[in-house]
Amino acid sequence: MDSSEAPTLQIQDWVEQIRSGEMRAISHAISAVENGEPEALEILRQLFPHTGKGYLIGVTGSPGTGKSSLVDRLAAAYRKQGRRVGIIAVDASSPFTGGAILGDRIRMQRHSTDAGIYIRSMATRGYLGGLARTSADVALILEAAGKDVILIETVGVGQDEVEIVRLADCTLVLMVPGMGDDVQTLKAGLMEISDIFVINKADLPNAARLEQQIRAMLSFAGTREGWTPPVVPTVATENKGVEELAASIEGYRAHFASPARRDRRQRERWRQRLMEMARERLVERVLEEQIGEKRLLAYADAVARRERDPYSIIEEILRQVGLSQQR
Amino acid sequence: MDSSEAPTLQIQDWVEQIRSGEMRAISHAISAVENGEPEALEILRQLFPHTGKGYLIGVTGSPGTGKSSLVDRLAAAYRKQGRRVGIIAVDASSPFTGGAILGDRIRMQRHSTDAGIYIRSMATRGYLGGLARTSADVALILEAAGKDVILIETVGVGQDEVEIVRLADCTLVLMVPGMGDDVQTLKAGLMEISDIFVINKADLPNAARLEQQIRAMLSFAGTREGWTPPVVPTVATENKGVEELAASIEGYRAHFASPARRDRRQRERWRQRLMEMARERLVERVLEEQIGEKRLLAYADAVARRERDPYSIIEEILRQVGLSQQR
Numbered sequence: 001m002d003s004s005e006a007p008t009l010q011i012q013d014w015v016e017q018i019r020s021g022e023m024r025a026i027s028h029a030i031s032a033v034e035n036g037e038p039e040a041l042e043i044l045r046q047l048f049p050h051t052g053k054g055y056l057i058g059v060t061g062s063p064g065t066g067k068s069s070l071v072d073r074l075a076a077a078y079r080k081q082g083r084r085v086g087i088i089a090v091d092a093s094s095p096f097t098g099g100a101i102l103g104d105r106i107r108m109q110r111h112s113t114d115a116g117i118y119i120r121s122m123a124t125r126g127y128l129g130g131l132a133r134t135s136a137d138v139a140l141i142l143e144a145a146g147k148d149v150i151l152i153e154t155v156g157v158g159q160d161e162v163e164i165v166r167l168a169d170c171t172l173v174l175m176v177p178g179m180g181d182d183v184q185t186l187k188a189g190l191m192e193i194s195d196i197f198v199i200n201k202a203d204l205p206n207a208a209r210l211e212q213q214i215r216a217m218l219s220f221a222g223t224r225e226g227w228t229p230p231v232v233p234t235v236a237t238e239n240k241g242v243e244e245l246a247a248s249i250e251g252y253r254a255h256f257a258s259p260a261r262r263d264r265r266q267r268e269r270w271r272q273r274l275m276e277m278a279r280e281r282l283v284e285r286v287l288e289e290q291i292g293e294k295r296l297l298a299y300a301d302a303v304a305r306r307e308r309d310p311y312s313i314i315e316e317i318l319r320q321v322g323l324s325q326q327r
Numbered sequence: 328m329d330s331s332e333a334p335t336l337q338i339q340d341w342v343e344q345i346r347s348g349e350m351r352a353i354s355h356a357i358s359a360v361e362n363g364e365p366e367a368l369e370i371l372r373q374l375f376p377h378t379g380k381g382y383l384i385g386v387t388g389s390p391g392t393g394k395s396s397l398v399d400r401l402a403a404a405y406r407k408q409g410r411r412v413g414i415i416a417v418d419a420s421s422p423f424t425g426g427a428i429l430g431d432r433i434r435m436q437r438h439s440t441d442a443g444i445y446i447r448s449m450a451t452r453g454y455l456g457g458l459a460r461t462s463a464d465v466a467l468i469l470e471a472a473g474k475d476v477i478l479i480e481t482v483g484v485g486q487d488e489v490e491i492v493r494l495a496d497c498t499l500v501l502m503v504p505g506m507g508d509d510v511q512t513l514k515a516g517l518m519e520i521s522d523i524f525v526i527n528k529a530d531l532p533n534a535a536r537l538e539q540q541i542r543a544m545l546s547f548a549g550t551r552e553g554w555t556p557p558v559v560p561t562v563a564t565e566n567k568g569v570e571e572l573a574a575s576i577e578g579y580r581a582h583f584a585s586p587a588r589r590d591r592r593q594r595e596r597w598r599q600r601l602m603e604m605a606r607e608r609l610v611e612r613v614l615e616e617q618i619g620e621k622r623l624l625a626y627a628d629a630v631a632r633r634e635r636d637p638y639s640i641i642e643e644i645l646r647q648v649g650l651s652q653q654r
Contacts, residue, residue, distance in 0.1 A: 048638070274623060275610070275623070277638075281645060300593075300596075300597035304593035314608050318609070322650075323609070323617075
């Protein structure tokens, strides 16, 4: 055997192990993606043809709405149906608490005897831009590993997190009665992508009022392709309403199962993702590799001293990398 | 006069009118920036050398923290000192309410007899990416128009809005006691850029507890370049604590007034802005102009059908625009 082929063979083995659902191989691949290791790209490429069969469910809501509890209960319900489940928990809220990592361990222990479930927490490191792409890649790995359902939970507070749930097949927005978490404060972007509303802690006072508010907003926003988002009450900590929620998700899936609808949605989703991926790659290639930090700082200095204006610098950068406009 | 020179002369006139503070010329220029009109770039270029003397104050906080009231009171305090004030109110929270536009009119009426104040509301239209750049450009116009202080208020819920306040010289983060708006839910990015904490509605119960929480978090996060963010209590509706807040801002300004500190911050700010501007321009140039929507959709189709993987398509796009890696 030619020694130069060894790395390729190793990656093929690795890919096979992931596809047969081996936890260590999966965890290893996810770490490679998170750390931007060079093998990650080749692994993702080889796994990609084996994806497309898992169902991605995005779960979002403010801190304290009970996302983790609900996701755990939903996962258990799917396991009872014999489906393999992956969970991706994205926590972009705070670098101080370390809550994501701790919660991850507790949850892993709870499910530790079940090989049909895989849980991974991802916390933001510095700049948020890459988190949406990374979680999309992690979802692909879990799909290729044979997970039938992948739950992605995230605090829905920012554009970046809207991007994360945007890649889901079905998105749940969690709200809780009387949390000052009014319908008015719902981000426009989140409103647009919510397929099912969940009122968690529905045994609290004001649950009916919150439901009314959501319905009023929905009557204003209208239906999308014949689907009006249902409002499902749950009490996750007591496992109430979870079966009904799973049924709602199934209803949504059936509604969009026709090839025409599915194709349109898939195309739109991949258009978005390709744009995001290209955006990131372009910045990396042009600003980091071709222009470089040193020159960027020199430009910034010149602008700060008002010796140059930023608008002509941007055109200069485009010219330098051969992208200036031929007008 | 050669007729081909007419547009340039018109833009020069326009620029002169803006610099002398004419409201109509300012409004017209801001609209041109918002709508991406072709003259906008040339106006910004010509105004740029006349900027750099205004002081930008970012004001952010959840809905209901009283940002608008506080900004109005601060503006009035600065007017009393004889300073010219610009206000940029960015509302990215909801496309349904139209609250921004209505609030804008009410506020304009309140200050309508004062030519030393200019208020402009900006609501998000569709994708949020461009809002940070647009508000930065609007701030430049107001600076060139001779405003000494520019207040930028925004609901600090997303990465996009963190980007907006990042361009400020001094950033205030507003919190309100007992709003479920706990210190824990503060976005990491927001925490990093907060220079002064304001506890508004400080006459509510639990104000002391909130102050304690903020101080505890600050002791953990530490000081930056010798500055520990103060916590200033206010009751904006009763104009209480506003003078003290203005004094805190002045203290912050003085702290960072040394040429070395100011230069370092200016350079870092412009480095960030140049990156953002380049990112947007690269996507526009490559994806919109060179690749085009039709080809992007064809790629998305191929990926959705698993005929191609997205990773190799991105490399193909880079190759097509002459940016592929020479390794």
